[in-house]
Amino acid sequence: MAQLNTAKFLLNWFEKFEKKGICDAWASMKWLSLHAVPNLRNFLSNTDSPQDIRDWQKLSKLQLTIKERETLEQYFERRLNHEPVQYIIKEWDFYGRTFEMEPPVLICRPETEQMVDLIISSIKSQQQQQKTRDPFSFLEVGVGSGVIMTTLACEIPNAFGVGIDYNPKCIQLTQRNLQRQGVPSQRYELLQSDILEWGRDSKVCKRFANQFDLIVSNPPYVFTREMKGLDKSVVEWEDWRALDGGPHGLDVVECILGNSFWLLKNSTLSSVWLETHADHAVMIQNLEKENKFLTKKKLILTRVYSDWSQIDRFLQFSLLQA
Ligand SMILES: C[S@@+](CC[C@H](N)C(=O)[O-])C[C@H]1O[C@@H](n2cnc3c(N)ncnc32)[C@H](O)[C@@H]1O
Incomplete structure (x- = not known):
């Protein structure tokens, strides 16, 4: 030959x-x-x-x-x-660790590493200021492959995490990734649940009332009209519901913020972190001004962080009063 x-x-x-x-x-x-x-x-x-x-x-x-x-x-x-490289080789790196990837669970993106880095710095500096090693409890909405939840569990040794996703495939993959990174099962709980069905009197909210120091999510935030413009390897391979956030990209965002008030611990240090669409920071600030959005939920947008491309991407919210 x-x-x-x-x-x-x-x-x-x-x-x-x-x-x-x-x-x-x-x-x-x-x-x-x-x-x-x-x-x-x-x-x-x-x-x-x-x-x-x-x-x-x-x-x-x-x-x-x-x-x-x-x-x-x-x-x-x-x-x-058009199959994504990450699905072909079945893994990808996130924040220095290698995670299993499986279709149609969303492939982790580099911007999300930036948000995780901001969160880790903020938690560590809070813990240093308070000189506390009290257990730190967080909720992740929409775990996907589990990269955020697993990284926080690995980097914050006294953290306990609850992760939810509507998609059972995400729950199973997150479970495997937590195990792969050696996070002991006593340090987390995973739950298949659709946040669109949550409310103050729902079973989940009652069970986790006032339990979390922090809520984090990289929710579906793409505007529905933008979905068709995404690359074929995204629309044909990744779960549509992982990306489509509704007409204004805010369907799941609103639901997370709406439920945060009763899920967060009653402390001004409690916070919500979201990765969002480039337009969302301004949209949410305008809604706040018109008193249509968060103030009635007693949460306030406290800081907006840009990503590497100078896009306002990461939003931090805090409780207005404890
Ligand atoms: C953008 S992906 C983020 C995945 C992962 N956290 C990451 O950063 O790579 C959004 C995730 O939210 C989940 N999701 C979408 N709508 C949901 C809902 N109504 N309730 C719970 N999870 C939802 C999707 O299944 C998907 O895993």
């Missing part, structure tokens, strides 16, 4: 990706290749495009085993069908 020119082989697939309109064509080729053939690390690791490859000749001569080539071809065919 003629020897395979590995450089040509990879370039051919990259060009097929580009022709098919695969977003992140080079990154897709790179991550799939690195997963299937660790020997390609020296050639591909620090590249953002074909121009970054330093030694084409050496790469051309690198021989793939039959198994490696077959695996790569299977991976590439799947990506050509």
Whole structure:
């Protein structure tokens, strides 16, 4: 059998990706290749495009085993069908740890790492100021793969977390990821539940009344009219309900804020953290001014944080009075 020119082989697939309109064509080729053939690390690791490859000749001569080539071809065919890289290789990194990923559970995004980082700094500085090691209790609404909940449990050693999601697949995947990262089962509880059905007198709210120091969520916040404009690998593969937040992207957000008052501990230090749409900070501030939104729930938007692209993305709310 003629020897395979590995450089040509990879370039051919990259060009097929580009022709098919695969977003992140080079990154897709790179991550799939690195997963299937660790020997390609020296050639591909620090590249953002074909121009970054330093030694084409050496790469051309690198021989793939039959198994490696077959695996790569299977991976590439799947990506050509717009399947996300994370579902193909079944894992992705978040905040320095590797998590299992499974369709159609939402794939973790880098912006969410930023929110988690802000939350961890805020909790740690609060604990230092108060010189307290009291148990810290949090609720995550919409756990998805469990990246936020697991990271908080790993980084805040005295934290106890409750995680909810309407989708049983998310609950099962979060359970596996918590176990994978070695979080003991006494430190968390998972519950399949639809927050749209919650209210002060609901079973869940009664059970967890005034229990949490913090509520966190990366809720579905995309406006329904924007959904069709998302990339094919998102709309065709990820759960629609994980993304679509209704006509104004606020359906689940409103529900979280509406229920927070009776779920949070009665303290001015209690807070709610949300990752949101670029328009939401202004929309919520306007609603607050018109007295239509949060003030009646005794919560107030206390801080807006931008993400790396300078988009107002993360909102922190506090109780108006204890
Ligand atoms: C944007 S994803 C976030 C997933 C994960 N927390 C992350 O950051 O990667 C939103 C999550 O909320 C869940 N969800 C959507 N609507 C819900 C509802 N009404 N009640 C409970 N969970 C819901 C979805 O299943 C999905 O897992």
